[in-house]
Amino acid sequence: MQNVEAKRPFSRRTALAIILGLLAAVAAPNAGEAAQGCNNRTLRGDYAAAFVGLGLPGSVPLKQAQKVDHFYPGAANGILSFDGQGAWSFSGSQNFGGTYFSASYHGSYVVHQNCAGHFSDAPDGINWDFIVFHNGDRVNAIDATGSVEIAQIERVDE
Numbered sequence: 001m002q003n004v005e006a007k008r009p010f011s012r013r014t015a016l017a018i019i020l021g022l023l024a025a026v027a028a029p030n031a032g033e034a035a036q037g038c039n040n041r042t043l044r045g046d047y048a049a050a051f052v053g054l055g056l057p058g059s060v061p062l063k064q065a066q067k068v069d070h071f072y073p074g075a076a077n078g079i080l081s082f083d084g085q086g087a088w089s090f091s092g093s094q095n096f097g098g099t100y101f102s103a104s105y106h107g108s109y110v111v112h113q114n115c116a117g118h119f120s121d122a123p124d125g126i127n128w129d130f131i132v133f134h135n136g137d138r139v140n141a142i143d144a145t146g147s148v149e150i151a152q153i154e155r156v157d158e
Helices: 012-027 031-036
Strands: 044-055 072-083 087-096 099-111 116-121 126-133 138-143 148-155
Touching: 072 099, 099 126, 126 148
Parallel strands: none
Antiparallel strands: 044 072, 044 148, 072 087, 087 099, 099 116, 116 126, 126 138, 138 148
């Protein structure tokens, strides 16, 4: 029986490294943004926000990994508004563990010169880290409380 495995031009590990490198290049802020820098004024106006992931009951950040069976599926969709001066608000719909409800939150945010930032709402335990892209038109965020949730946030006005 003849070996039918075709010769690969490079290993799977090399291919994975190339793919990850391309993804990082696509996801990186524009060179102009990095040179110019970002600040709170970079985020201003209304943004369409979609959040999805696995959330923990309660809002206490965890210091160790949790099994998936401890999480609840969650999603939210709505308008996230930034005032350009460090305050944000969210109004929309949320589903946590199959329970659907209207949601509204507000709090503070900070955008650093490297276009990374953080928004939070202490009373509700909301803490998210984010990266700002395309001169403030797009934001990718990840929950910083121990839940496994991500958000895609796109500007809807100027």
